Amino acid sequence: MHDLTILSAVLASVVAAATPLLIAALGELVAERAGTLNLGVEGMMIIGAAVGYATAYGSGSLVLGALAGILAGTALSLVFAGLAVWLAANQVASGLATTILGLGLAGLIGAPFVGTKLTAVPQLNIPGLTDLPVIGEVLFGQDAFAYLSILLLILVWIGLGRTRLGLVVRAVGESHSAAHALGHPVRRIRTLAVMFGGACAGLAGAQLSLAYTPFWASDMTAGRGWIALALVVFSAWRPLWLLAGAYLFGAVSILQLHVQGFGLGIPSQLLSALPYLATISALVVISALKKGHGAPASLGVPFVPDR
Amino acid sequence: MRKILSMAVGLSVGLAAGLGLMGGAQAAEKLKAAWVYVGPVGDFGYSYQHDQGRKAVEKAFGDKVETTFVENVQEGPDAERVIEQLARAGNKLIFTTSFGFMEPTLKVAKRNPSVLFEHATGYKRAKNVATYNAKFHEGRYIIGQIAAKMSKSGTVGYIASFPIPEVIAGINSFMLGAQSVNPNMKVKIVWVNSWFDPAKEADAAKALIDQGADIIAQHTDSPAAMQAAEQRGVKAFGQSSDMINFGPHAQLTAIVDDWAPYYIDRVKLTLDGKWTSTDTWDGLKEGVVHMAPYTNMPDDVKTMAETTEAAIKSGALHPFKGPIYKQDGTLMVKEGEVMSDKDILSLNWYVKGIDDKVPGQ
């Protein structure tokens, strides 16, 4: 019974750790499927965290906070879209600039809130269900963001794969010239995709500052935006693989802490490196099986309409 | 002293107001002091506490002192340039607050003999470079005792940052305190390899709780672990700042860094022209380390903690008092002796009773 309790708790932690990564990566996946590589995820996440916290703190409402985080992420993504989509600037550099701007703005916005505290997002804890062995806590003991991330996953999965809009997004990402020739507004679609990415990153940031560790501190995303970017590539731009990747990454990063707790004397740096090594190995295996990495053909290429 | 000070300030303000032209002369006499931080001042941890010390200096000396700080300075090649720039900008007293600033501070100090430097946590000094540090391990002995009293499972979770001597000494001191109450206390240690990664610190706390720890101690900076403990209904100790806000039901106490007394003292010495290169290692007694109020514990535990705190302050109790055995049973400090400061500052082994290996050993 004791082992089961641990297992259940570990699984619950894995889900919690994977949630912000999954949300941010889902947004970036859509942006990339439309052909835009936005390296500004870290910046959009942190500004979502700062604005989300500030709003929740001021209004006392976590829902408003989450919405504000989404808006902030979206607003910053428009800076990127303006540069990379409408001015056809280099996407890598535009994304890095967006991240620097986002980190700075977030620091300024968050400065007055250092050392303050919110009440945590209440977990749902459905009586009876949460107490089920092993799966109870994993399935029914999470905060609202975890459920939202799954909802978002289904939305993106169906939206990209089964709807007309999704088809257009993918067409734009595969060959913008062809999509343009067919009369699709390439730049407008890319802008929307980038905005969706910004909204998700902002939400993921808000999850960190509102639910995961409910306080504000400078640079609190600590590189999770970059991990989200890596996960998109790891998933080979497929939503379901993304789910697997985010949970794998979450699992390895939680398990390395547990392994240390057992005092096996393995160098902690090696354990800390495990999530990265695991991601590389998994990617190698997937790539080797599939032959090729399946990136959208127009990823990263600015589109300039022919007049 | 305070009276004389405020009189002096009042006098100079009055003179300046009366003569008008005196403004320039007064500005020239201002002592320019600067601080270099390794993290953002918004980390609510290590750099934040140093900055609180800087603010205390501003408050204490008013317009006799002008302070500047540079935050988020990387411990690599940038540090030397920042420190040099500060010296060139006319700062006469410069505090560099992270271990990695040691060599850059010494290099800049050599080039700027008229500027005074203070390096925190290092061991190399020069004529114009003093060093200072705080005996955080004194506080850790107290929390070790509290943990042993409060723990029902007999297992404490300890979130550690990097295996540097200060952190190792903290773990040892914690365990020696715990063993003085319950010789069979167990500690589980998790290294997060970061001073500041809130989500990871929260994960570490949860992992330790899941493994049966019912008390969480931390040597990382964010309040994330405290929040996780609060959420899970276990007890925890704060670090750097009083974190009671984040764990109203969880926090037993916190080891608070308070650099203000030291900074005010050093600025005053500089103003009086009495600054010398010293090696200061203050602790509970001097107030550089102090304990947040003892909360969420029965009165007898509180009394014990207060007694220990008083004993450490008076010098009656030294956390590293023999006999101290290494993990393999070797006697390191004989009965009746205490470990030398130098040995504490370079600790790289665990005391007996810790069932783990020091990373990198």
Next chain:
Amino acid sequence: MRFKLERRETVSGLGLVAAPVIAVLATLLIGTAMFLVLGLDPLAAFRIYFIDPLTDPYTLQELVVKACPLLLIGLGLVFCYRANRWNIGAEGQYVAGAVLGSIVAIATNGGEGGWWILPAMLAMGAIGGALWGLVPAFLRVRFGASEILTSLMLVYVAQLGLDYLVRGPWRDPAGFNFPKSVSFDPAATVPLLMEDGRMHAGILIAIVVVIVAAFVLGRTLVGFSIELGGSAPRAAAFAGFDERRVTYGVFAVSGALAGLAGIIEVAGPIGNLQPSISPGYGFTAIIAAVLGRLNPFGVVLSSLVLALTYIGGEAAQISLKMPFDVTRVFQGTMLIAILAADVLVRYRVRRVEAPARDAAKVTAHA
């Protein structure tokens, strides 16, 4: 879209001058607004940011010192990005070079010295970086694994490896167990160029690399095969260029230069190995490469501009007590202005769209 051809058309004197001017004007405009909002004097801010560092001999030297690693790494990235290989793990290759190069310094520490020590360190540094860079190249060629991801992940692995070494086996025995290697001997230190200041011989190496890179990329068959492989892989294959060899080649060059930058920093301005040896040079160099339009001489300019924004930012923190975040916002704003201006200027002249799908892929010529 084929950017290259158009780029050559646009190398008009007017465009080259207009882009920076527009960028500066835009930055000044946005910056003025921002400083006013924050209650700071914009004129003083700009003077401290841009003018003071360029008029003081000390900061001028520092500017070059700071730009040196950006330039070396950026030059290597130019090779990769021209070939359309997305190495974003230069930071890891920098660390790997610093580590491998330091073996020599640590092994010979306290010994007789000798002229060969420093060259051996530099060579080992370049090899270390190249080897680390070849890992993503191998994974891409052999398994088709995306180099964007693997190179980025290897950054963290390299950093943790360095961390392990300086806290464990390579710790200075006389250093009170603090995480730091022995201080390098004079024979293992990059010599300074001037008495006063930190300008070191690594800068001369960087200048040589600029010239060699410009020659190789612009005038040789190797450069042409890189270029063609990047913009039109099918045509390149047709012409008999081996895609795999290009991949290995550009990653080796890029890794070697990043590794060289790493060992020069460690044996120069830092003087010992320690857990943190780079304030993100490997990532900033990506911006340097792109802003320099993947042209070696362009990278010289962009590295200096980027170095200026850092040094100016520090000066603003010191003199104006401006918070670090303000300088970050300002830096971001300026990068955005430069990118936008660069594009706006270039656009008037080019309106060509490539029909070939192969040409479409991550292209950095923006």
